[in-house]
Amino acid sequence: MFRFKPIGYVRSPYTSTKEIPKGLGAEHKAEGTLEILPEFEAGLADIEGFSHLFVIWIFDRSQGFELLGTPPSDNRPHGVFATRSPRRPNPIGLTVVELLRREGTRLHVRGLDMLDGTPILDIKPYLSSVPTESLRRGWLAEAEARKGK
Ligand SMILES: C[S@@+](CC[C@H](N)C(=O)[O-])C[C@H]1O[C@@H](n2cnc3c(N)ncnc32)[C@H](O)[C@@H]1O
Numbered sequence: 001m002f003r004f005k006p007i008g009y010v011r012s013p014y015t016s017t018k019e020i021p022k023g024l025g026a027e028h029k030a031e032g033t034l035e036i037l038p039e040f041e042a043g044l045a046d047i048e049g050f051s052h053l054f055v056i057w058i059f060d061r062s063q064g065f066e067l068l069g070t071p072p073s074d075n076r077p078h079g080v081f082a083t084r085s086p087r088r089p090n091p092i093g094l095t096v097v098e099l100l101r102r103e104g105t106r107l108h109v110r111g112l113d114m115l116d117g118t119p120i121l122d123i124k125p126y127l128s129s130v131p132t133e134s135l136r137r138g139w140l141a142e143a144e145a146r147k148g149k
Pocket residue numbers: 017018020021022058059060061062084085086092093094095096113114115118119
């Protein structure tokens with residue numbers, strides 16, 4: 001077993017999952033802050049230089065998991081590890097946000113898809129070395145193509 005302690009909490013405009021855009025074409029432009037606990041402030045040194053961050057967090061308000069589920073972006077079931085479902089064996093979320101500015105222990109960001117008060121486990125700079133042309137989008141590309149027809 002592992003024990004994790006939050007390094008901080010998300011302050012987002014969303015108090016209910018219904019408010020968060022979902023499904024094909026959903027855009028995440030919500031702004032808010034990542035409020036890091038004072039004891040971890042030194043760990044934010046030099047973060048300002050990065051435009052985007054990976055935020056690793058806990059789906060603290062989801063219950064249980066299902067290995068096969070139908071996501072809002074499709075009408076067909078897919079394995080949990082082929083989706084971004086909140087109902088997963090280890091309820092860990094991963095969101096890429098744009099870092100707008102830092103104010104001490106407060107990171108102002110855009111692109112949130114988490115509820116207000118969501119516990120943050122970790123933050124890392126977003127660095128992608130995968131060329132766009134090498135990416136395959138699996139069932140999502142098929143669902144997008146069906147919708148476009
Ligand atoms: C589809 S998940 C994707 C989250 C993240 N981008 C990922 O890929 O891991 C986003 C959804 O999780 C749900 N959600 C957000 N914050 C949550 C929380 N703290 N606890 C449980 N569910 C949450 C909302 O329904 C939101 O629309």
